[in-house]
Structures are given as C-alpha cells and as structure tokens.
Amino acid sequence: MLNLVWIKTLVALLQHRSFQVTADRLGIAQPTVTQHIQKLEEQLQVGLVVRGRTGCQPTPEALLLLPYAESMLKLNERAMAAISGRDLRVGASSNIGIYILQPYVRSFVTAEHSPDLELAIGSNPIIAQKLQNAEVDVAVMEWWQPQTGFQARSWRKEPLVLIVPPTHPYAALSQVGPEHLAGMELIGGESGTGTGRLLDRYFAHGSAIPGVSMQLGSTEAVKQAVKAGLGISLVLASTVTEEVQTGSLCAVPFSGAGLDKELMVVWRENPAKSDQLPDFVSHLLNGGGGSLLSTGHI
Structure with missing residues (x-):
C-alpha cells in the first residue's frame, strides 16, 4: 500500500521543485522530505526525482505517477469530508x-x-x-x-421538444408525432443521455426511427447548428427557454404521450x-x- 504521507510530500516536491521549500510548505524538516521520497522510491523501485544545483526535476516515472497521486490525495480529502459531514x-x-x-x-x-x-x-x-x-x-x-x-x-420529468429555425415548415405546427420525423436525420447532441432509448420506444410501432446526421458534443452546439440551418434536433424543453422567448428557435412539443x-x-x-x-x-x-x-x- 502506498503511504499517503509520502505521496503528499512527492506531489508538493514536484510542485515546488525544492526540498527546502517543500519542507517549509508542509511544516516538516528537510531531512524528513528526503526520507519520504527515498522510502517511496524504495517501495516503487524507481527513481522519482533528479537532484541538481538549480533544484530537482521529476523522472518520467514520477510524471506517470503524478495524476494517480493527486487523485489519491483528493479521494482522501473526500473521505475525511464525508466522515465529518x-x-x-x-x-x-x-x-x-x-x-x-x-x-x-x-x-x-x-x-x-x-x-x-x-x-x-x-x-x-x-x-x-x-x-x-x-x-x-x-x-x-x-x-x-x-x-x-x-x-x-x-x-x-422533463419533456423533449423538437427545435427548428423559425423559417422551417415545422415551426408552424402545434405538435409533432412519429410521422413527422420518420426517416429524417437529426442533429445529435451529448451522448450517453438516454435520448436514443426514448426514441426507440416512441417509434416502436412501425415508424422509421430518425437517424443522426451529425453528432455534436453539447446542447449549446446543437442549438447553434439549428439556428444556422444545418438541421433540426431534439432537446430538453428547459434548454431552449431563452431562445423560444427571443424567437431565435421554435420548440415544438410531441403529440400523444410525448417524449418525457x-x-x-x-x-x-x-x-x-x-x-x-x-x-x-x-x-x-x-x-x-x-x-x-x-x-x-x-
């Protein structure tokens, strides 16, 4: 098991690049800093710092360890905070x-x-x-x-709506259903949100499920693409409240049970x-x- 005290000393040393400064910041003696690093190097069987006149530099192994070391310290903080509330x-x-x-x-x-x-x-x-x-x-x-x-x-429950530019033919509709989107291509937003599963259920009775013409990484990107006339998309109703109020986008709800x-x-x-x-x-x-x-x- 890695010693978190040694890990904390290493992270501080890699930040300050000085044994004395690290000792001052941690409130310990400089020989203690040296001891922590030596013990960690012995345990891992690799060198972690290269000492020089202008300070110390991390080895490739130290740089490889660093993100894990930082994660361990953060998790330790979270554990302590969870116990103390x-x-x-x-x-x-x-x-x-x-x-x-x-x-x-x-x-x-x-x-x-x-x-x-x-x-x-x-x-x-x-x-x-x-x-x-x-x-x-x-x-x-x-x-x-x-x-x-x-x-x-x-x-x-948050409804999904179809967003279209004000000039799109669907902008005049009070609601849309599977027949309006059957076989169409939509602009996709953030993945992993479960929207695809909702569409599978909504189009389960025979209509051709719409495809994805391009996959963008965020709802903001999707909204800008729709405004630019690159296509139409499905988003949560709350994400386009401002655009609907200003008239830059039209949000059309779904008929029947809808897409909630x-x-x-x-x-x-x-x-x-x-x-x-x-x-x-x-x-x-x-x-x-x-x-x-x-x-x-x-």
Whole structure:
C-alpha cells in the first residue's frame, strides 16, 4: 500500500521543485522530505526525482505517477469530508447542471446557511464515473443504469421538444408525432443521455426511427447548428427557454404521450442511514427551487 504521507510530500516536491521549500510548505524538516521520497522510491523501485544545483526535476516515472497521486490525495480529502459531514459535492449531467439545477442549488445553500457545496458539471457518463469513484456525493442525471450500492429516485420529468429555425415548415405546427420525423436525420447532441432509448420506444410501432446526421458534443452546439440551418434536433424543453422567448428557435412539443425524460437523482447507499435521504436529495424531491419557470409547455 502506498503511504499517503509520502505521496503528499512527492506531489508538493514536484510542485515546488525544492526540498527546502517543500519542507517549509508542509511544516516538516528537510531531512524528513528526503526520507519520504527515498522510502517511496524504495517501495516503487524507481527513481522519482533528479537532484541538481538549480533544484530537482521529476523522472518520467514520477510524471506517470503524478495524476494517480493527486487523485489519491483528493479521494482522501473526500473521505475525511464525508466522515465529518463538512461539505457536499453534487454532480450533474451537462443539461441539468447548466439549465435546470442552479435554482435548486441556490435555494439549498440559502436554506442550509451556506454549506460548503461544490457543483461538478460534465457529460452523463463522466458524472456517473465520478459518483462511482466517490468524487461526488449526489448525482443528478438524465440516465442511470441501476447498480448495487447506489440508490436512485425519480426527480422530475422533463419533456423533449423538437427545435427548428423559425423559417422551417415545422415551426408552424402545434405538435409533432412519429410521422413527422420518420426517416429524417437529426442533429445529435451529448451522448450517453438516454435520448436514443426514448426514441426507440416512441417509434416502436412501425415508424422509421430518425437517424443522426451529425453528432455534436453539447446542447449549446446543437442549438447553434439549428439556428444556422444545418438541421433540426431534439432537446430538453428547459434548454431552449431563452431562445423560444427571443424567437431565435421554435420548440415544438410531441403529440400523444410525448417524449418525457425522467431525470434521476442518485447517491451512494449509507448502511448506517439506509432509511434517511441525504439533505440535498430531500431538498430536490420536496421541490425546493424557489421561483422557477415552468418547463412543461413551450
């Protein structure tokens, strides 16, 4: 097992490139810094620093170890914080974190008298990985594959809408159905959000499921492409509220049962509090969010 104290010394040394400065910053004696590095080199059986008159330089092995060392120290901090209950780290998939979750974070921070809350925003797969790695405590996601050791609850349903330029023929429609999109090509957004699974179900009764003409990495990129006339796309209704209000895009809802995406809140199980929801989860499920724009209708 790698010694985290030695790891911390190595990371500091690679940052400051000086044994004396590292000792001063860590509040330990310079010989102790040397001892930590020597013990780590002996354990790994590789050299980690090259000493010189102008300081020390990392070896290739040290540079290879560095990202893992930083991750270990961060995970150690997260473990200590989890035990003490000092802070909360929330992860959110991009669309939720950018367009939906912010008022809930604000009202939670206000209600809890400014707890130390950090919000990490990334793609759905990245946030899922952060949750599994204990880098976030709670994740709010567009799609989640159930896993042992985690609990998940449905938070809210968010409709998908078809976005088109104001000049598109579909802009005049009050709603669209499978017949309007059968065999068409759509602009794709962020992968791993579960939209493809919704389309499979929506077109399960014979209509030709639409394809993807180009795959863009974010909803913002999709919106700009649609504005430029490069095609049409499906997005969460909340992500185009501003564009609909200004008239730069038209958002057309789906007919019938529509295409509603179930947004999930997920957290790691705590055996000691199996019947108790984390505070932030309770806040979301109880509708804490202050004054929010309605996203059910466009």
